[in-house]
Amino acid sequence: MMTKRYIPALAIGAGAGALALGGTVLAASPHHHHGTKAPATATFVSLATDSPSDASPSKQVTVRCPKGRYAVGGGAHLHFPGEPGGTVPLAITQSRPDPDASARPTGWTAAGNATGPYASGWGIEVHIICGR
Numbered sequence: 001m002m003t004k005r006y007i008p009a010l011a012i013g014a015g016a017g018a019l020a021l022g023g024t025v026l027a028a029s030p031h032h033h034h035g036t037k038a039p040a041t042a043t044f045v046s047l048a049t050d051s052p053s054d055a056s057p058s059k060q061v062t063v064r065c066p067k068g069r070y071a072v073g074g075g076a077h078l079h080f081p082g083e084p085g086g087t088v089p090l091a092i093t094q095s096r097p098d099p100d101a102s103a104r105p106t107g108w109t110a111a112g113n114a115t116g117p118y119a120s121g122w123g124i125e126v127h128i129i130c131g132r
Contacts, residue, residue: 043131043132044072044129044130044131045065045066045069045129045130046127046128046129046130047063047064047065047127047128047130048063048125048126048127048128049061049063049125049126050079050123050124050125050126051123051124051125052123053079053121053122053123054121054122054123055118055119055120055121055122057113057114058111058112058113058114059111059112059113059122059123059124060109060110060111060124061076061109061110061111061124061125061126062098062107062108062109062126063107063108063126063127063128064098064106064107064128065106065107065128065130066130068132069106069130069131069132070104070105070106070130070131070132071097071098071105071106071107071108071128071129071130072129072130072131073128073129074095074097074108074110074126074127074128074129075095075108075110075126075127076092076095076108076110076112076124076125076126076127077092077124077125078090078092078112078122078123078124078125079122079123079124079125080118080120080121080122080123081120081121081122082120088118088122089114089115089116089117089118090112090113090114090115090118090122091112091113091115092110092111092112092124093111093112093113094109094110094111095108095109095110095126096108096109096110097109106130107128108126108127108128109126110124110126111124112124
């Protein structure tokens with residue numbers, strides 16, 4: 001389940017650039033659920049979800065837009081323990097829109113791999129920005 005909260009948006013990422021807009025963004029996390037809904041005036045919805053944090057050598061996660069919305073941007077980042085600025089043998093191998101049957105993207109998929117021995121827990125967090 002996802003925690004949802006509303007964040008005023010001054011700028012959001014869209015594809016390779018940033019789109020400066022006013023509006024409301026809905027942020028979500030998979031850890032808690034408070035039963036809130038996006039306001040009817042929300043132009044964009046931003047959601048995020050995490051993979052499990054464990055030592056498995058590869059991971060893939062998809063996050064979907066709410067019904068009636070489609071992906072206008074997204075991305076991913078890795079979570080791992082270690083020293084700031086340190087090097088770890090982990091890589092994001094894909095971060096892409098995920099099309100539905102009509103080929104209009106309604107999700108965002110990201111994957112990552114350990115590129116060498118890595119015994120610590122790690123995970124991927126995937127973000128999506130959905131528009132109408």
